[in-house]
Amino acid sequence: MSEQELKALRVRIDSLDEKILELISDRARCAEEVARVKTASLAEGEKPVFYRPEREAAVLKRVMERNKGPLGNEEMARLFREIMSSCLALEEPLKIAYLGPEGTFTQAAAMKHFGHAVISRPMAAIDEVFREVAAGAVNFGVVPVENSTEGAVSHTLDSFLEHDMVICGEVELRIHHHLLVGENTKTDSITRIYSHAQSLAQCRKWLDAHYPNVERVAVSSNAEAAKRVKGEWNSAAIAGDMAANLYGLTRLAEKIEDRPDNSTRFLMIGNQEVPPTGDDKTSIIVSMSNKPGALHELLVPFHDNGIDLTRIETRPSRSGKWTYVFFIDFVGHHRDPLIKAVLEKISQEAVALKVLGSYPKAVL
Numbered sequence: 057m058s059e060q061e062l063k064a065l066r067v068r069i070d071s072l073d074e075k076i077l078e079l080i081s082d083r084a085r086c087a088e089e090v091a092r093v094k095t096a097s098l099a100e101g102e103k104p105v106f107y108r109p110e111r112e113a114a115v116l117k118r119v120m121e122r123n124k125g126p127l128g129n130e131e132m133a134r135l136f137r138e139i140m141s142s143c144l145a146l147e148e149p150l151k152i153a154y155l156g157p158e159g160t161f162t163q164a165a166a167m168k169h170f171g172h173a174v175i176s177r178p179m180a181a182i183d184e185v186f187r188e189v190a191a192g193a194v195n196f197g198v199v200p201v202e203n204s205t206e207g208a209v210s211h212t213l214d215s216f217l218e219h220d221m222v223i224c225g226e227v228e229l230r231i232h233h234h235l236l237v238g239e240n241t242k243t244d245s246i247t248r249i250y251s252h253a254q255s256l257a258q259c260r261k262w263l264d265a266h267y268p269n270v271e272r273v274a275v276s277s278n279a280e281a282a283k284r285v286k287g288e289w290n291s292a293a294i295a296g297d298m299a300a301n302l303y304g305l306t307r308l309a310e311k312i313e314d315r316p317d318n319s320t321r322f323l324m325i326g327n328q329e330v331p332p333t334g335d336d337k338t339s340i341i342v343s344m345s346n347k348p349g350a351l352h353e354l355l356v357p358f359h360d361n362g363i364d365l366t367r368i369e370t371r372p373s374r375s376g377k378w379t380y381v382f383f384i385d386f387v388g389h390h391r392d393p394l395i396k397a398v399l400e401k402i403s404q405e406a407v408a409l410k411v412l413g414s415y416p417k418a419v420l
């Protein structure tokens with residue numbers, strides 16, 4: 057390519073950037089107007105609801121449907137995700153609590169869902185995320201709920217039994233783990249590997265093959281593991297890219313998870329009900345009486361009405377020995393007439409039924 061051609065293309069890019077800049081500013085001004093309209097139409101004592109997950113899902117879907125390339129749909133939606141995040145911040149900067157410390161996959165999930173124009177606060181434990189939301193100190197919380205290799209995150213499920221929360225969104229993240237070391241680590245003298253218990257389990261086979269005699273130490277998070285390694289010469293950590301970059305660690309081995317499709321699903325928790333979008337999921341907790349066929353009775357209405365169950369998990373109820381609750385996710389919104397009828401049928405048989413929330417299926 058000649059210098060001349062390159063120059064001409066850069067002039068074109070500059071002119072396109074100017075147009076994009078103008079359009080983004082126009083859009084931001086529109087969001088400010090939206091905020092004004094939302095605030096003006098309030099009844100006495102009513103608070104404006106700036107964040108609208110159902111609208112955000114619709115905007116991102118529309119972008120993906122209309123995208124003609126060459127950028128891929130996900131890439132384009134990520135750009136719009138950030139534009140919308142900044143527009144919302146003009147209306148009201150969202151406060152988000154997540155399972156910290158900084159550098160966890162949960163933080164990455166929070167950014168993927170809400171974008172970067174939020175005020176985010178790392179919490180030391182899942183229960184603290186729930187408490188922060190319940191206290192109204194933040195608008196939303198982000199917690200991991202299940203991993204495709206290791207299954208349910210029981211702390212999160214148990215926290216739903218103790219707190220009244222509304223699930224308002226979900227996001228899935230591909231989880232890649234690396235073996236990380238610090239500047240001072242003697243790589244042939246590693247005697248200890250730190251990570252979160254779930255991550256150690258997700259890399260079990262790799263560790264058995266490569267470090268069979270090294271002590272595996274479970275700590276509160278992957279980011280905490282990365283932090284510890286910085287100051288020690290004989291240890292390594294298993295963590296992801298965010299933690300590696302944050303603590304300046306080197307990747308001794310990359311993508312060491314046993315399953316290449318290893319993914320974690322995260323939930324957004326808050327106090328806000330989300331209206332139907334036509335492509336939603338619902339999460340419920342049900343407890344049945346301890347009698348033969350109880351689980352069958354619970355599942356029949358879903359089967360009879362052709363409702364797609366996406367997950368079912370059992371946990372001790374914590375209110376009696378050998379009694380259990382079921383966490384069920386299914387496709388549909390609790391306001392859909394068919395789903396309403398199914399939930400009514402189940403509640404006739406159940407000891408208790410609680411709808412944790414209906415929310416748009418993850419777009420990104």
Ligand SMILES: O=C(O)C(=O)C[C@]1(C(=O)O)C=C[C@@H](O)C=C1
Nearest residue numbers: 090106107108111112140143144
């Ligand atoms: O449509 C709205 O209600 C808006 O507030 C605008 C907007 C946007 O930028 O598109 C911003 C925040 C909401 O969460 C959803 C959409």
